[in-house]
Amino acid sequence: MADEVYYWQALNRALDMELAADDSVIVLGEDVGLYGGSYRVTEGLYAKYGEWRLRDTPISEGSFTGLGVGAALAGLRPVVEIMTINFALLAFDAIVNMAAKIPFMSGGQFPMPLAVRMPGGVAKQLAAQHSQRLEQMLMNVPGLRIAVPATPQDAWWQLRQAIRSDEPIILLEHELLYFSKGKLEPQREAPPMHRARVHRKGADLTIITWSRMLDLSLRAAGKLAEKGIEAEVIDLRSLRPVDWQCCAASLQKTHRLLVVEEDSRFARAGAEICAGLAERCFYELDAVPQRVAAQEIPIPFNAALEAEAIPRVADIVAAAEGMCG
């Protein structure tokens, strides 16, 4: 039976299920306990599982993330919530130097069953410090895996997979997705965590995207269809590793690549996607790969400028039309 649920509810149910299934699962973060999480993701769980399983931490991102690393070394399966990705810059040593490297440096002795959840992206007028997209700072770290769920169904699947994995997994959640609704079929078998998904079939160009930009890309594809252009829309779901097979198979059909990302253009995730696919599919391509990305500027507070700084549906439509003209 498919329920319509909010994205935050899917995450909440996933946590509930894993906390119940395995008493080594713990959740650490600011206001994850009594308060229930700033985006309601841990709502009701503190009452059910108690303070040792749902731990409200002080504002010490570097150390409570590092504490998660230590707890993982001693056999727990911590889910660290960093209230917003903007604060994750303070936790990079724990993520990059510890979580990603300890299993390797120890010669493969230690598991690292750590999941770190980070809400991020551009929300509504939160200004430059609270509107960051840091995909590219994490996806280039060997030893980490990066999941970017765009739908409640993927949030449910990927969080549960992350908790069960012995590898350190970063989940990049989008602040504007928490109150988006979608189908959740709890019994449906999950695809591998890093498998991309074709959301819309089309023969004229391939739009590759992830997280909140999936919704915009699908809307753009609808408009393009009215103009006679059929776009295939792929949600990557994972930024490390990237499902190159799925992307390349699509390009063999459409011969045109458009990457849509909320982050700006220079040296961001889209650059790697374009380069990786140019290497793999150069002779398949009928047009120069294109990117629709944010402007190269910190996000302004002003609402109109904020909206203008990041991709809009019309930008995607225009870019696609330009490529297919």
Added chain:
Amino acid sequence: MEPDLMKTMLRDMLLARAFEERAAQEYAQGNIAGFLHLYPGEEAVAVGVLRAAEPADYIVSTYREHVHALVRGIPPGVVMAELFGRKDGCCGGMGGSMHLFDRERRFMGGYAIVGETFPVAAGIGYAVAMRGLPEAVICFFGDGAVNQGTFHESLNMAALWKLPVLFVCENNHYQIGTEIHRHSAVAEVHKRACAYRIPAKRIDGMDVLAVHDATIEALEQIRVGNGPQLLECETYRFRGHSMADPGSYRPRVELQAFESNEDPVKIAIAETVAGYPSEEQIAAAGSGNIERLSGELQRSELLTVAQLEAMKKEVAEVVEEAVRFAGNSPEPVMADARAALDCNRHDEVLI
């Protein structure tokens, strides 16, 4: 104190000294490369603390951790092989001098970013406390690490949740080349613990018996659920920060200040004048902590001079064998590195 334990600790210290001096020679000969941070002068801390720990306790250490690893029971050959970067090292040559790990002995790693040991130890302590086990976590750090945010953040959490962590400061007075009064507004490390209501003590880190007693006492408190404790062990390193460091920043006037304080490392400091100490200078310094324990054992007639000489000879052979073991161990190949990186990927096959 048990006579056998005292002899064990003396042997540990002699082995530690011999191992480290040999590591320096192997470095000079090119068998060890990279950063190599040696422990001579500080032996009483690792030995006193770790001989008071139980096998079920966890150890979290820094990049100056060869001796912690040895005292914890990792065979000298296996440690030396890791220093050589070889396949039979405790991390298969993937970690090296600064990253020794041994899961079986609960040796949870050497960490080379200053201040990392605090949150790692707190996290292990969290797992222990949540399960209500009588285990403790021993967290080593230097005087330089107390100015990292992680020190304050982690001590706060450890105290708040009564985590079973013994914080052990190896205060050798220098963060690489900066003396403690030039890097810390409060130079008495133990005093900082009161900000988090963590019981703390300053002890003579050159006196292995004092270190051992203080550790036993602290661990007893920790095991009954009273939360973390902190020990500041005053010690001194005879060498530079690493093999790349001649130690020329330690000026005469500063050494004289230490002398006038009747510091237990007086002799060592006096001999360790500005400049890189030679083998002769180190020998002339009287080995500090080691001399003190062997003197004690001889005075109490637990050990004769002949027995002491035999012990020195025995550890020299152990070190010789360790070097032979390391030298004979094969180099790892890239497939070994890949396997270490992917060690936690089980059924899933990535595209």
